[in-house]
Amino acid sequence: MTSAPPPIPDVDAPEPPDHAEDSGSVDLSPGLKERLTGRDWLAVAPLRIAAAVGIPLVGFFLLLLTFTFLRDSDANRLTIVAVALVAGVGGVFALYWGMDFVNNQLPERIAARIRPWIFVGPALSVLALFLVWPTIRTVWLSFLDDDGEAYVGIANYEFAFTDNLMLTAFRNNVIWLIVGTFFTVGLGLLIATLVDKLRRRAETVAKSVIFLPMAISFVGAAVVWSFIYAFRPEGRPQIGLLNAIWTALGGSPIAWLQQEPWNNLLLIVVLVWLQTGFTMVILSAAIKGVPDDILEAARIDGASEIQVFWRVVIPTIQSTIVVVTTTMIILILKVFDIVWVMTSGDFGTEVIASQMIRQAFRFFDNGKGAAIAVILLLAVIPVMVLNIRRFREEEALR
Amino acid sequence: MTAATHDVEAGADRPRTLSERILDRWPVKLVVLTLGIAWLVPSLGLLVSSFRTRTEINASGWWTALVKLFELRQWTLGNYEQVLSADGMSNAFLNSLAVAIPATVIPITVAAFAAYAFSWMEFRGRQVLFVIVVGLMVVPLQMALIPLLQIYVDLDLAGTYLAVWLAHTGFGLPLAIYLLRNYIGSLPRSIIESAAIDGASHFATFFRLVVPLSVPAIASFAIFQFLWVWNDLLVALVFLGGTPDVAVVTQRLTELVGSRGQDWHVLTAGAFITMVLPLAVFFSLQRYFVRGLTAGSVKG
Numbered sequence: 069m070t071s072a073p074p075p076i077p078d079v080d081a082p083e084p085p086d087h088a089e090d091s092g093s094v095d096l097s098p099g100l101k102e103r104l105t106g107r108d109w110l111a112v113a114p115l116r117i118a119a120a121v122g123i124p125l126v127g128f129f130l131l132l133l134t135f136t137f138l139r140d141s142d143a144n145r146l147t148i149v150a151v152a153l154v155a156g157v158g159g160v161f162a163l164y165w166g167m168d169f170v171n172n173q174l175p176e177r178i179a180a181r182i183r184p185w186i187f188v189g190p191a192l193s194v195l196a197l198f199l200v201w202p203t204i205r206t207v208w209l210s211f212l213d214d215d216g217e218a219y220v221g222i223a224n225y226e227f228a229f230t231d232n233l234m235l236t237a238f239r240n241n242v243i244w245l246i247v248g249t250f251f252t253v254g255l256g257l258l259i260a261t262l263v264d265k266l267r268r269r270a271e272t273v274a275k276s277v278i279f280l281p282m283a284i285s286f287v288g289a290a291v292v293w294s295f296i297y298a299f300r301p302e303g304r305p306q307i308g309l310l311n312a313i314w315t316a317l318g319g320s321p322i323a324w325l326q327q328e329p330w331n332n333l334l335l336i337v338v339l340v341w342l343q344t345g346f347t348m349v350i351l352s353a354a355i356k357g358v359p360d361d362i363l364e365a366a367r368i369d370g371a372s373e374i375q376v377f378w379r380v381v382i383p384t385i386q387s388t389i390v391v392v393t394t395t396m397i398i399l400i401l402k403v404f405d406i407v408w409v410m411t412s413g414d415f416g417t418e419v420i421a422s423q424m425i426r427q428a429f430r431f432f433d434n435g436k437g438a439a440i441a442v443i444l445l446l447a448v449i450p451v452m453v454l455n456i457r458r459f460r461e462e463e464a465l466r
Numbered sequence: 467m468t469a470a471t472h473d474v475e476a477g478a479d480r481p482r483t484l485s486e487r488i489l490d491r492w493p494v495k496l497v498v499l500t501l502g503i504a505w506l507v508p509s510l511g512l513l514v515s516s517f518r519t520r521t522e523i524n525a526s527g528w529w530t531a532l533v534k535l536f537e538l539r540q541w542t543l544g545n546y547e548q549v550l551s552a553d554g555m556s557n558a559f560l561n562s563l564a565v566a567i568p569a570t571v572i573p574i575t576v577a578a579f580a581a582y583a584f585s586w587m588e589f590r591g592r593q594v595l596f597v598i599v600v601g602l603m604v605v606p607l608q609m610a611l612i613p614l615l616q617i618y619v620d621l622d623l624a625g626t627y628l629a630v631w632l633a634h635t636g637f638g639l640p641l642a643i644y645l646l647r648n649y650i651g652s653l654p655r656s657i658i659e660s661a662a663i664d665g666a667s668h669f670a671t672f673f674r675l676v677v678p679l680s681v682p683a684i685a686s687f688a689i690f691q692f693l694w695v696w697n698d699l700l701v702a703l704v705f706l707g708g709t710p711d712v713a714v715v716t717q718r719l720t721e722l723v724g725s726r727g728q729d730w731h732v733l734t735a736g737a738f739i740t741m742v743l744p745l746a747v748f749f750s751l752q753r754y755f756v757r758g759l760t761a762g763s764v765k766g
Contacts (some may be wrong), residue, residue, distance in 0.1 A: 198611055198614065199636055199639075262498050282748070284697070285744070383766055
């Protein structure tokens with residue numbers, strides 16, 4: 069997804085696989101050369117569907133059977149995992165193999181046309197069941213009442229755009245988006261630029277330190293920072309770092325997380341702490357990719373380091389900055405755990421994603437929850453379009 | 467890389483003294499050092515506090531413990547003992563493993579087959595389907611939660627590991643397919659062709675050739691997905707919620723924050739337990755981890 073370093077050591081870029089039939093190249097699927105008769109088509113279509121649906125279905129029941137058996141027999145967790153792994157992976161793999169074996173018994177001209185669906189079909193079925201269908205269903209639910217029975221038109225959306233808490237959530241999400249994106253990307257860029265000037269060893273250490281929080285969960289980070297913001301009434305020892313510094317400077321202790329609307333910024337700090345490592349790593353890779361001769365040329369022409377940064381480095385890594393920024397935007401739109409754990413959305417800190425969970429799974433109002441989810445989706449769609457467009461461009465270059 | 471080359475070039479002009487070299491980049495070093503300390507302090511506070519007795523934690527800030535580092539009386543393992551047994555963290559740890567391992571391995575298996583087909587097999591609609599997969603990468607998983615929970619309730623699966631495995635499989639697939647397809651699609655064409663000439667079927671090519679060659683990409687995604695599942699709260703909350711004996715570490719910690727919000731000796735130890743495994747993965751497999759993140763910058 070990034071124009072930054074490919075996840076992979078570079079292998080010579082192959083030709084697009086599309087041109088398999090080009091003269092001179094070897095045909096990987098000789099069966100495809102034979103023409104199909106009308107009767108064959110009647111066999112191919114249902115078999116393709118069977119291939120796509122069969123493996124996930126059988127796999128599911130396999131897992132379900134072993135799973136319920138183990139649960140009912142009170143097996144311990146590690147046994148469940150071990151058996152699930154054998155059944156899940158070994159079983160799934162065996163299913164693919166079995167499907168392929170059965171398929172190979174058919175005449176090759178038919179088998180060759182079904183084979184791709186054995187490989188790709190199960191993934192597509194799972195995606196359809198777990199992402200595509202629920203998405204459509206959620207859109208539909210957003211027009212129904214709390215238990216999905218009566219059609220209520222746009223009432224849920226009206227709620228979403230007029231309810232006080234929702235409006236607070238929107239305001240907060242805007243703050244999150246602007247401040248969070250600015251600082252994660254800005255600090256990531258700053259650190260990536262600075263460590264590039266250090267010696268290799270120092271650079272590695274510095275990057276590891278900044279990157280470390282990436283491994284920590286949002287929940288864990290929320291606890292880490294709650295401790296820093298901890299508050300004790302005046303007169304008792306302040307064990308939270310922030311209040312300790314604050315009182316040492318002469319202030320009286322403050323319950324930081326209850327200070328509307330500034331508490332939102334304190335929550336954003338947690339995100340910045342967690343995610344700057346990510347932006348830094350990607351931007352750093354991009355900065356290293358700026359060709360040395362351009363940099364040298366600029367320096368020889370008398371550009372200062374700051375000019376080099378703004379006029380040469382930034383324009384060169386522009387596309388990576390866009391990638392990192394959109395990634396942050398998507399992540400921040402869905403921010404949930406930090407708010408959920410640190411303030412439970414109290415003191416004016418609710419965000420859209422936490423409202424969605426609250427409405428759907430605490431107040432059991434599926435209609436409102438669905439409507440809020442749809443709003444999230446709508447907010448992400450521009451990024452999705454951007455993603456697809458960039459992917460197409462990348463493909464065109466392959 | 468570049469920094470090193472500059473050093474050499476600058477040195478070629480005129481040998482520089484040690485003090486010059488130190489002074490040379492001091493503003494940069496100072497800023498990086500400050501940021502580095504700022505980034506470490508929060509975790510350090512947590513780690514130090516988790517080993518202090520309850521009385522100590524409440525009596526003074528954790529930084530005071532660093533001054534009297536060798537006063538052994540203030541240190542204890544009791545917090546961990548308590549949070550692991552009485553507060554159910556060890557149980558939650560096992561649950562997290564039970565959720566995360568299959569939820570990592572199943573999507574990889576399914577995705578690898580699909581990625582191979584998208585790279586090396588011919589079928590109608592291949593491009594369109596792949597573009598849809600790319601688009602699905604950013605669909606917020608919030609869109610799937612309500613309908614999936616309804617199915618799970620109907621099938622009596624809510625509150626089971628199986629429900630969470632399957633959900634994570636679905637949510638992780640688009641990224642897995644995308645990453646693996648990028649890798650598998652960039653394997654040299656000649657290798658795949660020579661296998662075909664030797665009469666290997668697609669299945670054999672996939673199993674004997676492509677999977678072994680794709681280990682780096684598979685490892686990257688595996689680490690990424692494992693950490694993602696391990697650190698997830700949302701999916702666990704929705705599909706496991708309400709069944710305490712299957713709660714994972716993130717859930718358990720969230721509950722502790724709710725029920726024992728001021729008991730920092732429990733919370734700090736509990737938080738550290740949730741982090742141990744990800745940090746171990748991070749330190750041992752940093753290279754793969756970074757690759758996975760770099761490539762997987764967009765996840766639904």
